[in-house]
Amino acid sequence: MSQSDQSLLVALVGNPNTGKSTLFNALTGLRQRVGNYPGVTVARKSGTCDCGNGQKVELVDLPGLYSLAAASPDEQVVTDALAGNIAGDRQPDAVVMVVDATNLLRNLFLASQVAELGRPMVIVLNQSDVADKQGLHIDTALLSQRLGGVPVVLASAWKGEGVAEVRRGIATALAGRIQMKRVAWPAKIAAALTDVVQDAHRDTGKDVSSAEAQRLLFDAGNAHSDRLGWSQAQRDKSLRAARDKVRTSGYNPMAAEPLVHYAHLRALLEGVLREGSVRAGRSAAVDKLLLHRLVGPVLFTVIMLGLFASVFWLAKFPMQWIQFGVDWVKLTVAHSMDSTPMLQSLVADGIIGGVGAFLAFLPQILILFLFVGILEDSGYMARAAFIMDRMFSWCGLNGKSFVPMLSGFACAIPGLLSTRTIEDPKARLATAFVVPFMSCSARFPIYALMCAAFIGPIYGPGWESAVMVGMHCVGLLFAVPTAFVLTRFVLKVRPQPFVLELPRYQMPKPRDVLWRMWQNAAEFVSKAGTVIFAITIIVWALSYFPRDASVAERIKAANPAATEEGVKAKVQAAYVEQSYMGRFGKAVQPVFDPLGFDWKITVGVLASFPAREVIVSTLGVTYSVGEGAKADSQHLRHAMQDAKWQEGPRAGKPIFSLAAVLSLMVFFALCSQCGPTIATLAQESGGWKWAAASFVYMTALAWIVSALLYQVVIRLLP
C-alpha cells in the first residue's frame, strides 16, 4: 500500500452526540461546527487524516444517526454514502465507528448494522473519561476479540486522548481488511433475505448485496428500490412473500432486525462490560433546575438577557475605537483627494462610509458568537431546545423542528439544511417555512444600530438589552402561529414524538469556541470586503448621479444671503434628492409611509432585499454622501438622530421617532430579505412555490405588523 494513498476513503460514522465531529477535528486538523444537539452535521465534511505511519487517507464525517433504517434525508445520505451510492463519491474503504463508551449496547447496534456492509472497521469507544467517572470498565481486548478482531480504541476526543491509537487503528484495519463480526440471522430470515436478493436480481438485472436486501426487507421506505429501478408491483410481491417467511420464524418483520442485532450484541458484550456503582449524578441535578417546568424558561430568559447585555457592554469601547479609526481614515483620505471631488466622494462617503458603518459591528458579532459557542459547547443549547419544545409543541411542529429553528438564530441556511433530520416531509416543509422567521445574525447590526442610537441613550442600557431580546423573539412570536395554521389546516401534519438525547454538561473547550468565533468574524469581514463593498459602490453611484451643475447655481441664486457652508449643505441635500436613488426612493416612499419610513430608509429597505445587513452600509452612504471630510465620530448615529421630516404634516419632527425605530426593527425581524435563504428554501422544498409563498407571506406580514405598530405607537407617544 502507498504511504500517502489519499485515494483511500474512510468514513466516520456514529450516533449523534458521540463526539464524532470533535474526533474528526482531532484526526484531520481541520475545524467544523462542534455542537451538542443532534443533527448538527448535515453536509459532507472531509479532510486528510495521517494514519501515523506516514500513510494519509481521506476522512469523511457523515451525519450522526441511530440506525441505517433511513427515515430522514440525512440518514439517507449516510446509507447512500456507505453503500457508495452518492454521485461523485466512492464507497468507503473502511469505517471508523464512533461509539459512546457510556452507552455501549445501543451504540453498537448501528455498528452491527454497518458491519453488514462488509467494510473494514475500527471501533472508537469515545468519552472513555466519562465512562471511567461513571465506574464503567470495558475490556477492550475481549471486545475486540468478540467483534472479530477489529481494532477497539478507548478515546476521549475532547481531551485529545487516544487519537494516535485511532490513527494506528485505521492503518491496521485497512491493511488487514478486518471486518466486524456479522450477526447470525435465524435460518428463515436468512432465507427471506436470499429470496429478496434473487428476486431483485431477476427483476432488475442488478446485483443486490445482502445489506441492501436487509434495507428492502426491514424498512418501510422504498428509497433502495427506487435506486434499483425495481417496479412497485414486482417489489411488493417479492417483499410480501419474504416478510411472510420472516413471520413464520416468530418475528414481526418490522421488529426482527433490532431484536436479532440486540440479541447478538448482548451475547458479545457478556463479560466485556463491568458497571461500577458511580452514576452520572451532577448533570441530572443541574437538569432538575434548568429543565424545571417553571424555573427553566425563566432561567432561559435571564441567560438570554444577560447574553445581550454583555454583548452591548463589552463591545461598547471596541466599537468606538473602530469608529474612531474609520473616521480617521475617512478624513485622511478625503483631505488627500480634494482635487478630485467625485473620487473623493466615492472613496470617503461610499466605500469607507458604507463598509466602515458595517465593520463597526464586528466586536458585537465576535462577543455574541463567543457566548453562543460557550452555551453550545457546555451542553446548554440542547436544554434550550428541550425547553422550547415543551413551550411550543402545541403548535403542531415536529419536536425535531426546534433544532433547525435554533440554528436559524445564527443563519437561516444551515437551519434550512438541518430540516433534513425531520422524517415527515410535511413537518419538514412546515419547519423550513418558519425557519427564516428566526432572528439570524444578519439582523443583528440593524437592531444594534437602532438600540444604540435611540433606545439606549433615551431609555437606558436595561431597555437596550430588553428591546434586543424582544426583537429576537418577534420572529418566534409569529413563527409559532404560522406553524400552527400550516401544520393543522394547510399541510395537516400528524404529531410525532420528539426524542432528544441531552448531552452531558462539560467545560467548553476554549480552542473550539475561539475557532468558531474566528470563523464567524472572518465570514463577517470577508462579507464586508466583498459583497458589502461592491453593493456600497453601486448604492453610492445611484446616490451620486446624476449631478446637474445648474442645481448648485439655482440654490445660490435663491439664497443670496446664506453662508457658503449653508449653501453647500443645501446643494448636497438637493444632489442626493435628485439622484437616481433619491428619485427611486421618493417614488416608492408612499408605500412605506404608513410604516413611518422616509425616502432614505425606503432606499435602505429596498437595497436590503438581497441581503438584509446591507441596510447599515446603505444608510451609511445615503446619510454621508456629500458630507465628505466633515464626518465626525459616530457620524451615522448622529445623522440619524438629527434627521427631520422636511415636508408634510410631520415637517420638523424627527424621522427616527420611537414609533419609526420600532417599526423599522420589526420590519427587519419579519421581512424576507435574503436571496440565498429563498433559493435554499426552493431547493429544499423541491420547487419555487413554497419559496415564493414564504417571500410574499413574510414581506406582507412585516409591512402589516410594522404599519400597525407605527400607527399605534405614534398616537400613544406622538
Next chain:
Amino acid sequence: MNYEAIIVGAIVGVAAGWLVRRWVAAAKRRKEGGCAGDCGCSAKLKPKK
C-alpha cells in the same frame, strides 16, 4: 478627457460586473444541485439515480 469620471466609471462597472457574475455562478451551482447558500461550499448531496 475626464480621467476622474473614467476611473469612477471603471470602479462602478467592475463592482456591478462582479456582483452579476457572482449571482450567475450561484444560480449555476444551485442548478447543479450544489449548496444554494452564500458560503461557497461544495456540499452536494444528490444521490445517484
